[in-house]
Amino acid sequence: xxxxxxxxxxxxxxxxxxxxxxxxxxxxxxxxxxxxxxxxxxxxxxxxxxxxxxxxxxxxxxxxxxxxxxxxxxxxxxxxxxxxxxxxxxxxxxxxxxxxxxxxxxxxxxxxxxxxxxxxxxxxxxxxxxxxxxxxxxxxxxxxxxxxxxxxxxxxxxxxxxxxxxxxxxxxxxxxxxxxxxxxxxxxxxxxxxxxxxxxxxxxxxxxxxxxxxxxxxxxxxxxxxxxxxxxxxxxxxxxxxxxxxxxxxxxxxxxxxxxxxxxxxxxxxxxxxxxxxxxxxxxxxxxxxxxxxxxxxxxxxx
Amino acid sequence: xxxxxxxxxxxxxxxxxxxxxxxxxxxxxxxxxxxxxxxxxxxxxxxxxxxxxxxxxxxxxxxxxxxxxxxxxxxxxxxxxxxxxxxxxxxxxxxxxxxxxxxxxxxxxxxxxxxxxxxxxxxxxxxxxxxxxxxxxxxxxxxxxxxxxxxxxxxxxxxxxxxxxxxxxxxxxxxxxxxxxxxxxxxxxxxxxxxxxxxxxxxxxxxxxxxxxxxxxxxxxxx
Numbered sequence: 001x002x003x004x005x006x007x008x009x010x011x012x013x014x015x016x017x018x019x020x021x022x023x024x025x026x027x028x029x030x031x032x033x034x035x036x037x038x039x040x041x042x043x044x045x046x047x048x049x050x051x052x053x054x055x056x057x058x059x060x061x062x063x064x065x066x067x068x069x070x071x072x073x074x075x076x077x078x079x080x081x082x083x084x085x086x087x088x089x090x091x092x093x094x095x096x097x098x099x100x101x102x103x104x105x106x107x108x109x110x111x112x113x114x115x116x117x118x119x120x121x122x123x124x125x126x127x128x129x130x131x132x133x134x135x136x137x138x139x140x141x142x143x144x145x146x147x148x149x150x151x152x153x154x155x156x157x158x159x160x161x162x163x164x165x166x167x168x169x170x171x172x173x174x175x176x177x178x179x180x181x182x183x184x185x186x187x188x189x190x191x192x193x194x195x196x197x198x199x200x201x202x203x204x205x206x207x208x209x210x211x212x213x214x215x216x217x218x219x220x221x222x223x224x225x226x227x228x229x230x231x232x233x234x235x236x237x238x239x240x241x242x243x244x245x246x247x248x249x250x251x252x253x254x255x256x257x258x259x260x261x262x263x264x265x266x267x268x269x270x271x272x273x274x275x276x277x278x279x280x281x282x283x284x285x286x287x288x289x290x291x292x293x294x295x296x297x298x299x300x301x302x303x
Numbered sequence: 304x305x306x307x308x309x310x311x312x313x314x315x316x317x318x319x320x321x322x323x324x325x326x327x328x329x330x331x332x333x334x335x336x337x338x339x340x341x342x343x344x345x346x347x348x349x350x351x352x353x354x355x356x357x358x359x360x361x362x363x364x365x366x367x368x369x370x371x372x373x374x375x376x377x378x379x380x381x382x383x384x385x386x387x388x389x390x391x392x393x394x395x396x397x398x399x400x401x402x403x404x405x406x407x408x409x410x411x412x413x414x415x416x417x418x419x420x421x422x423x424x425x426x427x428x429x430x431x432x433x434x435x436x437x438x439x440x441x442x443x444x445x446x447x448x449x450x451x452x453x454x455x456x457x458x459x460x461x462x463x464x465x466x467x468x469x470x471x472x473x474x475x476x477x478x479x480x481x482x483x484x485x486x487x488x489x490x491x492x493x494x495x496x497x498x499x500x501x502x503x504x505x506x507x508x509x510x511x512x513x514x515x516x517x518x519x520x521x522x523x524x525x526x
Contacts, residue, residue: 167499174387174498178505187482191350192336192343193328193509201507218392218514223335226511231386231395238390238507 001061003070005032007084009053009113010077020051021080031061032072037085045116045145045262049081058087066095066129070103076142078110085118089151094127094160102131109142121149121200121244124182128160133167140171144207144234145262147251151200151244152182161185168205168234175232176205195240198224202247204237204255206262211235219257225250227257309438313409313431314448316455321404325397326460326524327351327453328509331516333464336508341468344461345475348454352479352486354504356453358388359428360490361502363449364442366432368494375418377498378429384498385426391510393517397526401427409434443491450483450490460524 008025028034037056046052057072064070076082092101109115122132138144148166153159161183168176180201182189189195211233219227225239237254241247256263316322332338332347362381369377389395403424409415415437417425425433428449435445458476462469493501516522 165503167503174384176390177384177387177499177503178390179503180505180507186353188346188350188353191346191353192332192338193347193350194354194506196336196508220511220514220518223515224511226514228390228510228514229392230390231383236390238510240507240511 001031001063001065001068003029003032003068004073005029005034005071006073007034007055007082008075008077009080009082011079018050019079021053021082023053023055023082024077025075026055028060031059031063032070033058033060043083043116043118046081046083046114049114052081052083054083054085056085056087059090062091063093064090064101064103064130065093066101067097067099068095068101070101072103072105074105074107074115076107076109076113076115078139079112081114081116083116083118086120089121089123091123091125091154092128092130092160092162093125094129098129100129100131102133104133105135107134107136109136109138109144111139112141113139114143114145116145117147119146119148121151122162122164123151123154124159124162125154126157126160128162128183130161131163131165133165136168138168138170138175138207141209142170142207143209144168144205146205147202148205149200149202149244149247149251150180150182152195153199159183166203166205168207170207170232170234175207175234176230176236178203198240199242200240200244200247202237202239202241202244202251204251205234206237206255206258207232207234208260208262209233210260216258219254221253221257222250225254227254305441306439306444310440310444310448313434313438313440314451316459318408320408321401322452322456323459324524325401325456325526326464327457328506328512328516328526329457329460330464330522330524331512331519332508335512335515338465340465341471341475344458344465344467344472345478348457348475348479349482351457351506351509352450352454352483354506355509356450357486357490358502358504359431359453360446360449360487361493361496362426362428363432363435363445364490364494365496365498365501366429367435367440367442367445368432370416370433370436373416375416375420378418378425378433379420380498381432381501382421382423382425382429384501385428388503388505390505391513393513393526394510395426397513398426398428399424400525402430405430405434409437413437441491442494443487446490447483447487450487454479454483463523
């Protein structure tokens, strides 16, 4: 099966002259179904943004299965904010006649635009053969928040082959580039140098031009999770875990360390400033886990 | 193979390029993941070679070709592309420190054309590529040197960090030689690949280990 879907937003002005983010292209093709939705839980990443275009990606069929070829193109127009989330996890399955499946996601975020992408786990089932490619082009003043989770097989299952390519450019220059390869064809991926015996890996990538001057410092908040500042105004929160619930808690803990507009724990500006200050002072020191968990409880995932 | 003696010289652990002070992430991994034996070490080496090793080797091959053809801007681009493939700040710093030490060692033997645009120390794989070109070696040979270094360094450190039999460690290295040849072949084929499309295989556990290690008060190795 082949599917192409397109999503684009732009900034318009309402009758009072206030800027609003609007979806102006929404082209779905099964099984890539795009639906404008309302939020059902707090979304702190866009809390302080005036107007948000909100779209959910729904899977209209099982898969991707071997042989499928999907492409999703997203353009976040200048000044607009787009929040894209997913309704369910993605289960990668082998095709009836074998073959490779592929998914390409191309994202362009224009000047002063914000793209928040709350991805759900991608689960590599036994026998799958999938290549997952994400290409993001950011303008110099664009912001990005992207959550990405991979699970290696379902419960008590060894995964098939999955290659994930993730590439981010900012202002035409490379900012982030990583591949993860798992499955029987990937030599040494279970090594304790690569992914060990963990069941899932999660990444949150945040790009904020505000950090050109002052980047959040490295923070090891758990044995298997850390906040890593990249070369440029970006950070990566990286976590590994035995199951996705713990993984998400780790990622959330990392997000809370970002302070400012990105933190999910704080909703009042005064409080978040204090927190940001404290984290700056205690850079590189592990803070007690109980303390961060308490912050995390302000914001519960309900699904 | 042409210039085989030069290849051995560059790949020799006795080349005073500072590699002996580094365990390539093995020291923290032994403590975090409780490695105790040669089997665990071999798994570590295999995983490291297949990911970080292949990436570094591909960059060395590409840098060797860029140095052969005098493309200084490309060398700087490769250096920046290694930054975006290294999420850990500690690992980036180690790679640049090793690059500086290698460049110092090699420039005292041979004259090397260092790009004037580079204001920072260059990453080690890029310097290996430049050094290989200066000795008349081919991109695939540069890749092989880097792959050898990516396992020989941690293996030498293993004898100090773990209480394992040095002969058993060498046997593990010997079992990996065919695999390293395969990887060197793959990496050598990337000599003319555009920097954007070079391999970028991640090592999430090594990234975390490198950051933990940097915070240790007492440690045997610098990385």
